[in-house]
Every structure is written in C-alpha cells, then in structure tokens.
Amino acid sequence: xxxxxxLLTRRWPAVVEQKLAESxxxxxxxxxxxxxxxxxxxxxxxxxxxxxxxxDKINADALDVPKARTKILxxxxxxxxxxxxxxxxxxxxxxxxxxxVLSECTADLAMTLMLMVARRAxxxxxxxxxxxxxxxxxxxxxxxxxxGKTLGIVGFGRIGQQMARRAHHGFGMEVxxxxxxxxxxxILAQFNARQVDTLEALLPRCDFVSLHCxxxxxxxxxxNSARLDLMKPDAxxxxxARGEVVNETALAQxxxxxxxxxxxxxxxxxxxxxHPMLAQCxxxxxxxxxxxxxxxxxxxxxFRVLDNLNDFFTGAAPRDRVA
Ligand code: DGY
Numbered sequence: 001x002x003x004x005x006x007l008l009t010r011r012w013p014a015v016v017e018q019k020l021a022e023s024x025x026x027x028x029x030x031x032x033x034x035x036x037x038x039x040x041x042x043x044x045x046x047x048x049x050x051x052x053x054x055x056d057k058i059n060a061d062a063l064d065v066p067k068a069r070t071k072i073l074x075x076x077x078x079x080x081x082x083x084x085x086x087x088x089x090x091x092x093x094x095x096x097x098x099x100x101v102l103s104e105c106t107a108d109l110a111m112t113l114m115l116m117v118a119r120r121a122x123x124x125x126x127x128x129x130x131x132x133x134x135x136x137x138x139x140x141x142x143x144x145x146x147x148g149k150t151l152g153i154v155g156f157g158r159i160g161q162q163m164a165r166r167a168h169h170g171f172g173m174e175v176x177x178x179x180x181x182x183x184x185x186x187i188l189a190q191f192n193a194r195q196v197d198t199l200e201a202l203l204p205r206c207d208f209v210s211l212h213c214x215x216x217x218x219x220x221x222x223x224n225s226a227r228l229d230l231m232k233p234d235a236x237x238x239x240x241a242r243g244e245v246v247n248e249t250a251l252a253q254x255x256x257x258x259x260x261x262x263x264x265x266x267x268x269x270x271x272x273x274x275h276p277m278l279a280q281c282x283x284x285x286x287x288x289x290x291x292x293x294x295x296x297x298x299x300x301x302x303f304r305v306l307d308n309l310n311d312f313f314t315g316a317a318p319r320d321r322v323a
Pocket of ligand 1: 077079080
C-alpha cells in the first residue's frame, strides 16, 4: 500500500526526518522559509497530512481549497493559536499538537528570562563585550533579588506547573496562580501555591508575573495598560507564551515610563518583527522564541508528531488530538 504523503513546512531535527521517511512519503520545505499563503493552499490540495509550525498562519482562506486532500494538521508545537480551529473542523481536518515534551525546557527558559532581567545579565554581557567594564564596584549593575519573592503564574497547565516547581523548590518563591478553571488543590499543594480568581487580584501582589496561558483571540491583549498599571512599580513581566497575550505598545510605554521594573520576552505579536518601541527599552530582555529550543525537546516534539500521525493513519485516536 502506498505510504501517506506528508509535508513538513519547516526543517526538523534530522533523526526525526529520517524516522518519518520510514513510514511516510515525506516532502520537506528545503528552503526552511515560511510557506507563502499560496504554497500553503497548494499543500492542502496535495498532501494527506501537513505538519505545520507556529510560523504557518492557517486561517479560513488557507484551508478553503477545492478538492482539499489534507485530513490532518499534525502541528509541531504545543501552541496552536496560529490555526483557525473552527475552519479546520468545518472542513473535517483533524488537528494535533505536542504537549508535555517541551514543558520542562520552556519553564527552564522562563526561569532564564526571569533571572536575566532581574539580575541585568543582558546589560552585563553587552558591557563586557563592548570592552566597557571598568572593574568591580559596590554600585555596579545592581539588580533585584529573585529568591524568596512572589511569583504570579498566569495559566497553570503543564508549563505553568513546571515554572512553579522551579520557582518554589529551587528559589523559595511564593507562588500565586491565576487560571481560567479551578486547579486541583493537590497540584497547588505541591508548590504551596494559592489560586486567585482574577488577574486584578494577582497582579498587585507579585514581584514577578510569568505568562503561561494559550494565545489566540480569547487571550489577545490580556496584559493591557490597565493591567500593567496594577503591577508593582518594581515588578517584572515574563512572557514565554504567545506575543498576542501582551499589548506591546502598552508594555513599551510601561517600560519607558518605568511604571514596572522590567520585562523579558521570548515571544512577539508579529514574529519575527519586533515592535520598534520595544527595541528602545533598556529594561527589557528579548530572546527569539527559544522556549523549546533544546535538542531533547525539539526531537521529542517531532517524535510526538510521528506518534499522532501513526495513530491517525491506523485508525486509532491520536492522543494529542485537539480538534
Ligand atoms: C510551541 O510549542 O508552542 C512553541 O512555542 C513553538 O511553537
């Protein structure tokens, strides 16, 4: 029997590409540039499965293809707010994602950002590389202590919980949680965490706020100027979730007028474009969407897609089916 045809919209770790080719007729986007809308539509008409990533904006138009052949969008990544789920479901296209396998690495990067911005690690490295370091002195590059402070976690799924584990058990932080549904008290107890009902109740109490909720319409601009105003004037905002969760203009204004202590971002609303006002903020650390960027996580994400495809094409229910 002919192997199902699948398209990888970006290059994947070599070991996963090789393994996929054992069971599937695989086409890869050798240029490793995001597909154009017309290339994406062509793919929907041509392949049994398309394996997209966050760089593919899959709206209703992209899926509105006469004689579409694709039956599954097996997304490489946990977040899938770049896919119009309603449009895909209307066309009978299944969607899967890759949870669990990147939770630890993403939480590690959120910790990295929190420490970098609080301890001014970016400032220090830039100074050193520029040859501007004049030596140790008591008033040099003074940052903020992280250990023992209060961390607010917005979104208490797998990644949020890994963040709580690191912050509480590693850094003795007090953990407050905001989550759209009630969190099992047994899970909160693992981190001595307390859940609050609203962001308005969480934000004024935190020294650090770390975002771990999904993106998409529901959470677009969740952190706006009114909510930034609720943060303590020396508190820090960390975003490893999705760029659209934060209103970037409002954040840039808060940073420029020092109404919060600083921010650290791994994700941006119009990636890879960075809002020009953000680029001017000194009290901001920025990384280029690296949350899951370890060999271990990126390979595991690929193998998780493979598991989902194998289930789908053998008639079983893919374990990570989200729609
Ligand atoms: C994820 O898994 O959602 C990462 O952000 C990459 O898309």
